[in-house]
Amino acid sequence: MKKYLCLAGISGLLFFACDTTKPQLTQEQYDALTDEQKRSVEFALDGIEVLDDRLQLTLFASEPMMTNPTNMDIDDRGRVWITEAYNYRNQLNPKNPVKAEGDRILILEDTDGDGKADKSTVFYQGTDINAALGIAVFGNKVFVSVSPNVFVFTDENGDDVPDKKEVLFTGVGGVQHDHGMHAFTFGPDGKLYFNYGNEGKGLHYADGSPILDPLDRPVTSETAPYQEGMVFRCDPDGSNPEVLAWNFRNNYELAVDSYGRMWQSDNDDDGNRSTRINFVMDYGNYGFKDEMTKADWRTRRVNMEDSVWRQHWHLNDPGVVPNLIQNYAGSPTGILVYEGKLLPTEYQNQVIHADAGPNVIRMYPVQPSGAGFTGEVKPILDGNKRDNWFRPSDVTVAPDGSIFISDWYDPGVGGHAVGDLEKGRVYRLAPKKSKYKVEAPDYSSVESLIELVQNPNRAIHFKAFMALKEKGAEAKEALEKLYESEDSRMKARAFWLLTKLPNGNDYIQKAAADADENIRVAAVRASRINGMKDSAFLLQLAADPSDQVRREVAVAIRYEDAPDVWLKLAEGYRSGDRWYLEALGIAAEFRWDSYLPAYLAKVGQGWSNSAEAKDLIWRSRSAGTPALLEELILAENSPADHRYYRALDFQSADLKNLTLKNLLAKGQNEDQVIILRQAAFDSKKPDAQLLSLAKAKAGEIADDRDFLEIVRKYQLKDQKERLLGLVYQEENRGLANQSAGLFASLYGMGEIEQAMKNSDETKAIAAIRKFGAVDTPDMANLLSKFWKNDKASTAVRTAAMEEAKGYQSEAVLWELAKADQIPADLLPIAQKILMSSWNGNIRVLAVEKYGNSIAEGYDLIRMQSAKGNPENGKTLATSYCLTCHKVGNEGIDFGPALTQIGGKLSREGLINAIINPSEGMGFGYETQLVKFKDGKEIRCIVNSKTENDLIVKLVGSSEQTIYKLADIASITQLSESLMPAFPLSEQELVDLVSYLEGLR
Known part of the structure; x- marks a missing residue:
């Protein structure tokens, strides 16, 4: 009854809702509105909080x-x-x-x-x-x-x-x-x-x-x-x-x-x-x-x-x-x-x-x-x-x-979807009380144009600028007067126009001596646009007391050979100002080989004790930089942040590798893992020194991610026990999946099959669950041996069928389904997998074979207001969402993270994203069909493409896979999302959305 009375009171406001003299509804009144009312124009202003009570x-x-x-x-x-x-x-x-x-x-x-x-x-x-x-x-x-x-x-x-x-x-x-x-x-x-x-x-x-x-x-x-x-x-x-x-x-x-x-x-x-x-x-x-x-x-x-x-x-x-x-x-x-x-x-x-x-x-x-x-x-x-x-x-x-x-x-x-086309x-x-009134601008006189060029509206600013520029000398006096303004920004607007006069460079010289550092910044920018090419001018400003001005001087010489200017700028750098350091790097981009030695000569032998010199070496890209980085690494005794090692990645590949090998001979033992990670290694032509070190060091590596990286890179087969430990740990699903995939690639399927046949059913199921996450045809065929085995327990067969999912695994499962080789008692599980397959073609074929039960009968209107159980929704998210998305630290980093999805999408948006995933693919997560010259095809997300490589993520994996472009015939973007339409009941969908709404 109370709700009815509240709504009755609000309904009287409908006619007046757009009357700006009316106060905004209280939170209680607004919450009492129906969804239809909240979305209506009548209550549009009530839905937005103005956080400054002076504004309206x-x-x-x-x-x-x-x-x-x-x-x-x-x-x-x-x-x-x-x-x-x-x-x-x-x-x-x-x-x-x-x-x-x-x-x-x-x-x-x-x-x-x-x-x-x-x-x-x-x-x-x-x-x-x-x-x-x-x-x-x-x-x-x-x-x-x-x-x-x-x-x-x-x-x-x-x-x-x-x-x-x-x-x-x-x-x-x-x-x-x-x-x-x-x-x-x-x-x-x-x-x-x-x-x-x-x-x-x-x-x-x-x-x-x-x-x-x-x-x-x-x-x-x-x-x-x-x-x-x-x-x-x-x-x-x-x-x-x-x-x-x-x-x-x-x-x-x-x-x-x-x-x-x-x-x-x-x-x-x-x-x-x-x-x-x-x-x-x-x-x-x-x-x-x-x-x-x-x-x-x-x-x-x-x-x-x-x-x-x-x-x-x-x-x-x-x-x-x-x-x-x-x-x-x-x-x-x-x-x-x-x-x-x-x-x-x-x-x-x-x-x-x-x-x-x-x-x-x-x-x-x-x-x-x-x-x-x-x-x-x-x-x-x-x-x-x-x-x-x-x-x-x-x-x-x-x-x-x-x-x-x-x-x-x-x-x-946005993304690829729109939920409402009518509003x-x-x-x-x-x-408050500010009426919207616009008078017709007068562009006829210099006096009026001077007023208009100060307008904050860019259309007026543009027309006034062009008109004053056209008037040229006729506007000079008025512009000079505006240049004397106490308003620094309006002074700057006058300045830019004065630089367009025939003697515009004179005004640039004048502005370069202005007391306002922002005007001096504009002067440097204008000198580039006017093409002054005055090294004395830039050398003077390279000694300016303002870091802001010197930043502009630095970027101004990017395409110029100006060693004196750059060295003067480098004198003014103070360690910790990353903006300044990057400006110096921008300026030296094409001249590091001459600028850096000159700088170090000027600093003298004490450069290794200068924080500024060390920063500049870290940022530099000269032929001599790798040797200098080597010297710094040795002198600083393995600095905790390892920034000098990372800097080697930005140097010549040959010099980088030479430096890393030198460091192996001279450096600290605790740096050996970093060197193993960074050094180039060809398993077809293995470097004996690196391979020997990798074998000796792998067992000591503390960080599990480093361990996996080294084992994978150097194809080490003597770390089976630790690798198995990572497969069976429960703390990090992504790490477990990576470890299982690496184990399979190193040791083949034989040992995995034996683990799945363990006489201890608990251990057998654990092996099926852990290794079944590896999405390959070989793994799918191995799992089929278990779910087809009518002598195995129901628990083992069920686990094997439930793990028969994944982009490549589902292709194997579908071939068996087409041949009607799915046991009747496991057919419902197989149907659920196939009808929500990552492969759109399989989804369509499975629906044709089994009939479509996904999303049938959803009452979208009811779901928008229905109450769900967030705890049950969290369980569903673990089963479905975390296989390809992250929520906080949990899940797989394949699709967009869901950590704050409730703050981005409304309930309606969340429902649509789950029911119709192809309508709202996030940009950068589109499905790409990659066809190889040998006839193979994959569907994936393309992360990047270099001159030689295509870097992708495969379904359900946070790891990147690299293919050679020379092996690829074509890459085509598809309109269908890799995310399947999940076979959820209406209440399950409401529960899932209720959980996702709370992720903010």
């Missing part, structure tokens, strides 16, 4: 005016431009309805001044922009990013109908890939900045030819050092494209402040609590994959970091720029630098960011720290506690300084 969130637009907004921009008239994604990846989800005419670009406008959009104009609609991920309005041109293309639409006469559509760039990754091309933004220097995620692969001109770097190398993922996600800039017409940074996973959008500094977020491999915010240093490597081998971050390496988020970005490796902020779990999207004045002071000049995963908008106040920065995290909006369908996809500044947020509004956050919202965040 209002609803600017919603369904049915628009749906599924992926990206947003606001033009100089205050109109909101939206890219919709109704047709989001519909080729992978045939159940979703499709708009045959394609997705839309909309212009949403408030014509009556009430703060809500009342007019919607379709600017363009077509299948060529299905699920576009970026939109930017620059004058009469609209840049639309939709992989594999960047389109530029031109509206010549201002009637909101494009008169021309052109391809600016192409060849960027797969069609409709979230990790492809993202939005463009305008920089204060007059350049356009943009990025793509790790599906981008390369940037090409409209004719298909790749862009080239300053050394005339094509900028593609096949050209070292370029790989994974990248950052670029170009002129407004697309000319002079430059690659600025690389090795991100999915850097969704880029923001540039008035000094020209770049900021962005990056998404981790899903579920690994490693999302990040980066200050983007020019020419920086950001460490998603191994710089040299392109190996996945999980690959064990010397000096491997002690936490997942540090491992994820290779932060202990020389040559990796550090992160600014760790955001742990998330799905980061739009980002901006707020340089307006409308919001309270603490928001001004700060990075503001949308994260669709945890349903939040955050701010990141940063402070300079040496050559880098420190930052903190401050939430602004939070939907997680109430409406976890709030999925902010973008944040943009309006002409009045208010912030607009587009909300994709969905139970999930989508746009919100405005501003101080």
